[in-house]
Amino acid sequence: MNIKLTEQAQKQNLGIEAAPFLHARLSTRAIMLITSGALLPGFLCLAWFQGFGLVWQFLICLVTSLVCEGAVALLRHRNLGRALTDGSFLVTCMLLAMTLPPLLPWYLTAVTAAFAILLVKEAFGGLGMNIFNPAMAGFIFVFISCSGFMFSTWLSHAPGALTAATPQATYEVIFKGADPLLLRAQVRALDPQLKDYDAQRSGTDARSGATAASEADAVSGATWLENVKAARKQGDGALGRLPEVTDAAVTAYASTALALAAGGIALMCLHIIIIRMVLAYFAALLIFAALGHYLWPDLIMAPLPQLLLGGAVLAGFFIITDPVTNAGTSKGRIAFAVFAAFLIVVIRACGSYSDSVAFSVLLANAAAPLIDVLTRRRAFGHGYRGGELD
């Protein structure tokens, strides 16, 4: 067979391509940029309630991942420009900044980001090849290895925290190693109910200022989820006797969730994430929580706190929808979402760490290949019996 082009054909110098010649407009880079953009409302909202530390964390992550991506691209002889503009690390940085404690020392943040990029992503072959979500794996890495830091640098949600945790103040804490407790007390004082609570405590104990705040933290824990865990550990009925979440905190959590949901809905409208998967996740989370709370009220929180506290909303819109690390088909993705929701409820009830979203996402990631195998699709025409038209 004469496959080589004839001289006559070569002279015509026509463009040769292979079908299909048309292409949809969406590109991977656009997907990543749009996702980052959709994260922005939630990020800004969180920055308002947690202070400027978030922005510093984001910048640290960004610089670290740029350096890491560049180094890997050089080592692997890949196109540097393309590696630095694919936008995937931008999403990772946003997620890390939103999940890490806002006052975490800079070196820990840098190590976390480097771990996420180098070990979790690039060691498996780069974008699209990682089996675990980089942001969640990085979060767990620092969470397990430096739990003390995690709690001491956490800021509880308070309205207008940005006014107390100014760029200057957070800079001092994050980069200069200033004591985070003072800043934490200031942010705490922004919440009127907490302020009263602290004032009461300081009145009875004849103590004052930062020490009182730290004491209160030691009792009540850094986050509400930590409180819940402590109460659960205390024994029967403690979950019911929890101090109510303050009004200001409820507002903060709810508005953050709404901001995240706004971004998530934008993604759904743009068909970047699968609507069914997100709906399945939230439905499953609420159903599991309601059922569990009805059966074991001492162990499992009510559905609404389950949804609002921690990273459940963030996970539903932005983390479990990460296409790289979840199952392949739509059916598989729904199964994946339900499984992740189930794990969140279970780990919150039985886990030894207060935060469960990251762990459940990683466990679900690990189960994704299995889900892939179990949710095989029926190819077109398979199962045709004939005779339908007789």
Next chain:
Amino acid sequence: MFHKTRQLYKIAHGKIWKFFGGVKPEPFKYAKDDPIEDLRIPALITLPVDRHLGEGSLLVHVGDYVKRGQPLTAPSGERLVPLHASTSGTVLSVAPQILPHPSGYTGLCVTIKTDGLDAAVDPKPFPDWEHARPEDLLAHIRESGIEGLGGALFQTASKLGSALDGPVHGCRVFIVNGCECEPGLSCDDRLMRESAAEIAMGIRIVQHILNPKVTLIAIEDNKPEAAKAMKEATEGIAQVRVIKARYPAGSARSLIRALTGVEIPYLVHTSECGVVVDNVGTVYALKRAVVDGEPLTSRVVTVLGSSMARHGNARVRFGTSVRFILSSYHLHPEYHQRVIMGGPMMGFTLPSIDVPVTKATSCIMAPGIAEIPQKRPSEHCIRCGRCARACPSRLVPYQMYAFSQAGDHAHALKCGIDDCVLCGSCSFVCPSHIDLTIQFRREKAIQEVIRETEKRNERARERTAEHERKEAERKARIAAKRAAALARIAAQKDGQGQAQSEGAQPQSDEAVALERRRLAAERAAKARAAMLKAAARRSAQLAENKDTQESAADTENQAAGEQAARTAPQPEGGPKLPYSLRRAGRRKSAEEIAPWEAPESAKPQLKLVGAVHDENAPRPPERELTRKLPHDSLKPEAPAKAPLPSKLRRRH
């Protein structure tokens, strides 16, 4: 039974099912308002004849005068249709020319120098087709050279015939495909708008042949005028179904799914399941052939693209070169101009524009770089699953791609590469710009080679087993003979000894010597006779093998065959083939070739080289040839005396 009839009831009452997947590319239907125009007659007509020939013969020679509609080939077999001259003129050459194929390979073509008169042979309308037998009509349709003009070029008569004789016996649903989902095409649209009455007539002819229970005309909702025209023309004959415009809606399987709710697997012909799908162009051609008696010599081609001054739909004679069409539409080429034949989703770029238009050519597109941008380099797959959602065959393309790229062909097969229709939807949606379809095309070719190899290996195993069986039989025979001979000798010796001891008649030395010489001569003569017999048998065998070797070597020319040979496990090394049997390394010394005249039976039959890859062509029994023959140790002292075998076998 109730449910089954209900399905047909739903089909007849306008239910439209959903089909999975699909994409919505930009429609590019610029030429939909340009009426069909007749293109001028070009100076040269080049008609590829390979797929109209088979084992048959050409009916014309260089220098013959042909008229439009005159058959040029007489194909062999029912599956092939004859080729007709598309205008009048003189046959200029019968030689290989570049074919319209992405690789630009060449094939046998008949080139006609046109005389511009366009004289036609007398039309042969089928008389009284309303009362004709379907078989006669089908034969007439085949004689008129009608093939599926949708692009697949499936022969229409055999499709209709298989629907009649298929396992389902008869046709339930006949679908006229006017979807034209491929972007850019508007030839079917125009045909429906301008010749709706003729298409309706064609539908009636098919209805007469098939007698379907339901006849549907599928038209996408972006062609309302065509739908209206067809509705008016086919009132009472067929029902028009307007379906949503989505890219592979016009592929037969998807269309059947949308209109009947039945998913017919890709391995089964739709016509064998009681559903016949024909393109509107085909139905139109059918009407022309049966009612007007004109064989298929032209088709409507959509010509568009921003590199051309105008766009339109042209009725083009087969064999018109693409260059002629492009210049008729005033091509102003850009650098590295792409000329796409057959639509921007499933077509291909031509390596040369000096190729003829064939029955499969539905569109010629010369897009500018701004209209269709060049492909971007691909990035990493992020498993976003868009390809899986777009795949009309409900496959998971990115998995298949990963397996295929890793060379894991077994897994790729398991993922369903056989069900892939290469529609290009996955490549279209991929945000990482991965060329999934190209990889699948390659993978399909590889799977073909693997199947071929598997078949060959199977044949080889059978052959080996057969050979070993024969060998064992022969050995047993020899052993039995030997044992018998030894026993006889022993008996003889015993008898002699007895005679000597008994008779006590002292023989003279001379007599004994004489006796011994006689015995020796007898033995020599016997051995010689056996030897000659064996050699004759062997030579006959070799001659027969030589014949098969020749034909096998011809088919070997095919690329697939070559690759298969490369990948096929070679039989373990033994003595090589005799030089006289090796095709490539044949020694052409005079002493070897000159004196021997092959017997009539051993002469290789002359065959057309490389026309059709014959699956059933016998393969050379290489292994039998490579074995040493049993009597090698008993070589004849004077091989020249043996008339036949000595020349065939090389002297060692």
